[in-house]
Amino acid sequence: MSSRVAELQVLLEGVSLPAAKDALVDYARREGADPGALALLDGLPEREYASLDEVGETLHPVQPAFPKSQPHEPKAESGEPPGGDAYTDPAPEPGRVRDPLP
Numbered sequence: 001m002s003s004r005v006a007e008l009q010v011l012l013e014g015v016s017l018p019a020a021k022d023a024l025v026d027y028a029r030r031e032g033a034d035p036g037a038l039a040l041l042d043g044l045p046e047r048e049y050a051s052l053d054e055v056g057e058t059l060h061p062v063q064p065a066f067p068k069s070q071p072h073e074p075k076a077e078s079g080e081p082p083g084g085d086a087y088t089d090p091a092p093e094p095g096r097v098r099d100p101l102p
Helices: 002-011 021-030 035-042 052-059
Strands: none
Touching: 002 035, 002 052, 021 035
């Protein structure tokens, strides 16, 4: 199947992109595509395709599918930030020696 899809991508090489499914089928028909290739293109979902790779991936997916994981909940704070309040002070006094933390 992958070689068939690659041949189809070569046949579509001159089509103006992005292109809707109907434009891809019409172009392939004008270029003399065989009935099998036209049937493959006819099976595409109705939408616009930005690249021939997108057409090929839709017809015969080869990219690995990664599961969509839920983001993890952040952990509870573990205490004061380093430097205490000075860590978040937008205008600290420059050169001042800070008191040691307790």
